[in-house]
Amino acid sequence: MAVWRRRPKERVLVHSDQGSQYSSDDWIRFCSQHNLKPRTSRRGNCWDHAVAESFFSSLKKERIKRRIYMTRELAKADIFDYIKVVYNRRRRHSHLNGLSPDQFEVVASK
Template sequence: MSNRLSSDFVIKALYQAIGRRKPAKGCIFHSDRGVQYASLDFRDVLKDYSFIQSMSRKGNCYDNAVSESFFHTLKTEHVYDYRYETRAEATQSIFEYIEMFYNRQRRHSSLGYRSPVSFELEAMAA
């Protein structure tokens, strides 16, 4: 989590995702129209990895519906239930919710009531 909109922060997150996921050339990176995603530095990293940048249309939240839905779920199922004393405590708690519960245990109706990890493993085995 960052306390400001920074291209450095999203570039670091992108490098982390690339290292973990090893996406293929031509991978589509979709985001909202935030200044951090529109920055020249961020766009250069996408170009270096032959990624295709996709941005929501101005004022159209439906273009980013999957992301909007995720953050709604995160807030209503987790964040609103806690009062964090520090930013570090919030960061750790949210990380654990996403990595340990949401991705590995929470069943998603859109994935046939499987977790994202289970769905991905099944798709890779097919």
Template sequence: MVVGRSMKPSQHRDLVLDALIMTVWHRRSTESVVVHSDQESQYESDDWLRFCRDHDLDTSMSRRGNCFDNVLAESFFSSLKKERIRRKIYPSREEARLDVIDYIKVFYNRSRRCSHIGDVSPVTFEHASLLDFPRWRGHFAKT
């Protein structure tokens, strides 16, 4: 499920920090959390590493050039491009941002069936997981 997101004209540390802050705020988990990223420089910034350390987040980087380390994120972005933004021309960045948010919150998380989680939506999968793991109940915000 996509929990944190951020869109900016360029990829700087603020972009990834905004998405991470959104994730931490929504999840409020007391369990160990692993943040998996690629090897871009914004994931090695002092601010990023300090934020992860201060919020007890374990960082994990993919190996250089190995897309299989981050296959779920790669799959999501492939779906987003194919199903929503390919061949579209947006009149403004704001309209593009709103369309991507709609895709994530309304379609992808709630309705899109994902084969890697048993052909159910991410929200359905998470709700079923919460029923199986009552110790997690209450730690996750409703989407």
């Protein structure tokens, strides 16, 4: 969705864990076709990607923990809502000087 909405012109780093989906041929091809550079941290070293690790931790604690989704579509919709409404618009981040990601982008684009 980010590729579709933003259409990055410059190379963009994509932080992820070491899950097998991120080493698949499909993922590598997708990244290559869309000017993305995949990055994973070394095994056992979460500090390489602290911001990504923090996001996934927040997602799990604040939204997914103890929920059972009846369908994959319901899970996708709920996670989308968390990212677009809660995380990007409302949730303040210390590494963004106390701004939400949406607020930070407005300030940074000026």
